Amino acid sequence: MKKTLSLIVIVFLISCSASKTKEVTSTSIKTSMEYLASDELQGRATGSEGIEKAAVYIENFLKENGIKPYFETYRDNFEFVNKRGAKDGEEAPVVKGFNVVGVVEGNDPKLKNEFIILGGHYDHIGFGKEVNGDTIANGANDDASGTIAAMELGKYFAKSKTNKRSILITLYSAEEMGLKGSSHLAARLKTEGLNAYTMINFEMIGVPRAATQAMAYMSGYERSNFAETLNTYAGNEVVGFFDKAKNMNLFMRSDNYPFYKELKIPAHAISTFDFTNFDYYHHVDDEASEMNYEHMATFINKMIPALEGMMNATTKEVVLKDE
Numbered sequence: 001m002k003k004t005l006s007l008i009v010i011v012f013l014i015s016c017s018a019s020k021t022k023e024v025t026s027t028s029i030k031t032s033m034e035y036l037a038s039d040e041l042q043g044r045a046t047g048s049e050g051i052e053k054a055a056v057y058i059e060n061f062l063k064e065n066g067i068k069p070y071f072e073t074y075r076d077n078f079e080f081v082n083k084r085g086a087k088d089g090e091e092a093p094v095v096k097g098f099n100v101v102g103v104v105e106g107n108d109p110k111l112k113n114e115f116i117i118l119g120g121h122y123d124h125i126g127f128g129k130e131v132n133g134d135t136i137a138n139g140a141n142d143d144a145s146g147t148i149a150a151m152e153l154g155k156y157f158a159k160s161k162t163n164k165r166s167i168l169i170t171l172y173s174a175e176e177m178g179l180k181g182s183s184h185l186a187a188r189l190k191t192e193g194l195n196a197y198t199m200i201n202f203e204m205i206g207v208p209r210a211a212t213q214a215m216a217y218m219s220g221y222e223r224s225n226f227a228e229t230l231n232t233y234a235g236n237e238v239v240g241f242f243d244k245a246k247n248m249n250l251f252m253r254s255d256n257y258p259f260y261k262e263l264k265i266p267a268h269a270i271s272t273f274d275f276t277n278f279d280y281y282h283h284v285d286d287e288a289s290e291m292n293y294e295h296m297a298t299f300i301n302k303m304i305p306a307l308e309g310m311m312n313a314t315t316k317e318v319v320l321k322d323e
Contacts, residue, residue, distance in 0.1 A: 024152045024300045026293035032061065032148045033206075036122070037140035037288040044139055045126030046097045046174040046181075054122050058100045058171055061151055066158040067102035067169055074100050078184040082177060097123075097173040099181045104157045106311070108164035116311055117168045117199035117267075118153055119182070120146030121175030121255055125282055134284045140291050141278055146202030146271075147171050149300050156304060163311045165197060172255050182255035186262040198226065198310070198318050199267035201256040207278045208295040214240025215299060216272045220251035224266035224320050233309025238302045239270060266318045272299060 035041075035057055041050035059074045076099040086092035100122070106112030124139025138144075154169035174180035182201075189196065209215065218227045218239045227239040244250075250269065251257060260267035272295070273281075280286040310318060 023304070024156060024297050026297040028155075029148055029152060029296050029300075030288075030291075030293045032057075032151065033140060033144055033288045033291055033293075036144040036147065037138040037286075037291075039136050039138070041138075043126035043128075043137045044122065044124045044144075046123045046177055047095045048126060050126075051097075051123055051173055055098060055100055055173075058122060058147070058151065062100070062102040062154065062169065065155040067104055067154045070101040070103040070168060074102060076101050076181075076185050076188065078174075078181065080174070080177075080180050080184075084177070095174070095177070095180075097181055099173060099185050100171040101185065102154060102169040104154055104163060104167040104169070106164050106166040107161055108312075111164040111312075112166050114165045114195050114197045114316075115168050116163075116165050116197055116307070117170055117259060118150045118202070118307075119168075119170035119172060119199070119255060120148075120150045120202040121172040121181065122147040123173040123176055123181070125176050128282060128284045131284050137282060137284050138287050140286050140288045141204045141206035141273060142281060142286060143175070143203055144288075145204060145206035145291065145296060149202040149205055149296070149303075152300055153303065153307065162308055165311045167311070175255055179255055179258055183258040186258035190262045194263070196259070196263045196265050197316055198265055199256055199259040199263075200226075200307075201254055201259075201267070201269040203254050203269040203271045204273035204278075205271060205299055206291040206296060207273060208292055209272055209274055209277055213274070214238070214242075215302065216240070216270050217242035217245055217274065219245045219254065219256065219269040219271070220260075221245065221268075222321065223251065223260075224268070224318060226266045226268055226318050229310055229318050230303075230306040234302055234306035236302075238299075238306060242274060244275060245271075264320075266320055 128137035172181035254269040
């Protein structure tokens, strides 16, 4: 009888603990978006004062929500020669950038040594073609939306502690300058011997697709069984195949690619922007006011059980396919 009562108490306590971890809310997403895509940040170009402010905001978010720095600090510094910025007769300028990297440790003594990488790029292009006196390319959908998805998922798992494997929350700069930030971080993690399992790059998830389409699509869909695995744990088709992603070779054009290339792991970008549902790509009207916050919250919350299943499986179910 005493053993039965003890088990009931334990189950009750676990249930209470789980219930305290609320799902991701549209309010929380909107709060971050209205800052990261604000005019104050001047389009978050790498090397600018605006991206410095964005990094500080992200670092504070991670710290406040119990997501620890993966390195000595949250920042992973790098620099590169920006050949695109060279003027006639002048040397190409050296640009200094930094990724922001946090970690949520897994709760399993063995599996915590394997890492799931979640990320998005927090830089944008700075300024764009003037429209009605506005020249700031705020980059709400591209890619404050993906950045916030990674931040919110980190927040959820840091509080729920339901991940057996460890999670890296990785936010990159200089994506818009040729995947410089993600390339640097992937190479560094390879050098340091990170035991990486999979990687998801959230890229432009701020607007919904048509109701007849899968909620999101995955670049490089046929390169692994990642989408199939996520959908199984989600209980429905959250991530589908999108022919344009293959035709436009999106797999190699976003921050997932350096992780695939360096670490030889399943690494994909997930997006809900399909070139028909948002007119403001690299445009000054890519504003916080244009984002669909209920859609974003729904998408992120659907990703939670999908990721949880993969994070907690006893074996590495997600594998690359022969091409």
